[in-house]
Amino acid sequence: MQIPVAEGLFAVNGAGVQLIGTRCCSCDTLYFPQTPGCRNPLCRDKQLEQVLLPDRGTLYSYTVQRYQPPALFAMDAWSPYALGLVDLGHGLRVMGMLDDVPLDKIAIGMALKLSLRTLTTDENGQSRVTYAFVPDTTKDHA
Amino acid sequence: MTKPVHVLGAGAHPWGKWPNRSQLQLAIDALAMAIDDAGLSWPEIQGLVAASSRFEGGMGWGLHANEVVQAVAEQGIPCVNVGGACAAGAIAFQTAYSMIASGQCDVVAVLGAERMPKGFIPRPPGSQDDITDxxxxxxxxxxxxxxxxxxxxxxxxxHDFGTTDATLAQASVLMRRNAAGNRLARxxxxxxxxxxxxxxxxxxxLHLLEICPVSDGAAALILGSEQYVQRSGKRPVHVAGCxxxxxxxxxxxxxxxxxxxxxxxDVSHTSEVTTAVQRALAMAGMGPNDIDILEMADNTAWHLLAWPELFGFYEAGQGDWMLNNGKLDIGGDLAVNPSGGFLSFGEATTAQAVLQVCELTWQLRGEAQGHQVPDARVGMSAVLGLGANGGSVILKT
Incomplete structure (x- = not known):
């Protein structure tokens, strides 16, 4: 049984993992996570719809978190991990954990795709999962 | 037509960890020093604007100015308490400036005082545990x-400019070198x-010494109209822009x-601060070349490289060369954080922007003992706070 870290953040379906965002139909702007309003001051109508965001992008920048964040962030067997800022196109840049890549092999511009990452698993086998980005082996943007 | 506004006095409690002094006591000390520096006394203070802290004091409602007057001088003056997170001090300054420029008051005090909790800044109570937060x-x-x-x-x-780890480290080295001569730095x-x-x-x-920690500290300023500018006998300092x-x-x-x-x-990076800086420059009728000193929020070594570029002091990517060739030193083309900056003080969030203006005041008067910028005539501050708050003040002699 997998429990997402937050409801409404991402969807798991036949196509894989996708982030749930908002598109403003009036000015064609994408937002993540879902937003109650369009922040574009020049947009008048601000008609919003829920959308599934692109599941592939390129790494804009990253860091390696070397010390343990406060307790609100729970992770079994903690060890340093990478956080990326990923360009999903359309002006949207999303932060998330980077997975399945050695910390010294991360490169700005690398092609990434969305995935799931298990953060904790309790004694009943219930796990908390978040979204993460992993190398997109079908492409080589770098 | 707005009236000219001047900095009459500045005072600050040294930055550090002060477990045995309350936030209120730090505030009272800084205010007493600023009032004394202005050659004034409490009955002459016509208003108090305080940066509201969420950590301590203010009766739990951010009423830090009210708490101070109830402790030391109950005299019916307006007390204004402003939010703005780490930029609250700049918003307090702007508010006090407006009270004098409008002609409503002649002497207004500005206060920022903070005792920071240990470790990570906790999430505030009352927030939603869902995607809206x-x-x-x-x-x-x-x-x-x-x-x-x-x-x-x-x-x-x-990636963009080839900045090296050594250059980032050099920014921290410069801040510590500047702080060595500043008795207020931690x-x-x-x-x-x-x-x-x-x-x-x-x-x-980023290494530990390239990131600012948190500290306790307090700073205060006395702003006043033309008729008070000569009261202390010190070199007059004018608010050119804010x-x-x-x-x-x-x-x-x-x-x-x-x-x-x-x-x-086509939108500026850190636009809340660059917009404030551009507005302050426009108000002063100045350009970046007119600025001798920049006191800016260096939460990390990266900020010291990036921010002056964002403000138009020089081209994007040139900060590394400027830093490595001594151009940002005390005595260089643009003295950046002669105080030692956040990296040497640690951030006492709401007090920090007030301290920046205190530092500029002392520099322009020639009173910055141990870290004086030679012939400083114009100084600018720049600060960033949660909620996309930015503030900037330009002082001139």
């Missing part, structure tokens, strides 16, 4: 600490590039605590 998501979904945001910016700079031991790079890696590429601003849609900056941004290429 970025400060929830950034923790539960990825554990993104504040340094991680700045580190992402720093790594991108390395970290006054000079350091070296090797020592900075040997300090623990916090969030690649402005506050919020962020622009499309800002590419990695804004704490959000987990994404919708970016437009």
């Amino acid at each position: 970025s400060d929830y998501l950034r923790w539960v979904a990825m554990g993104a600490t504040n340094p991680a945001y700045w580190a992402i910016e720093a790594n991108r700079r390395k 970290f006054r031991n000079p350091t070296t590039i090797d020592e900075v790079l040997a300090s623990p890696m916090v969030s690649d590429p 402005a506050i601003a919020t962020g622009q849609f499309g800002d590419p900056g990695r804004r704490i605590p959000t987990i994404s941004s919708t970016v437009s290429d």
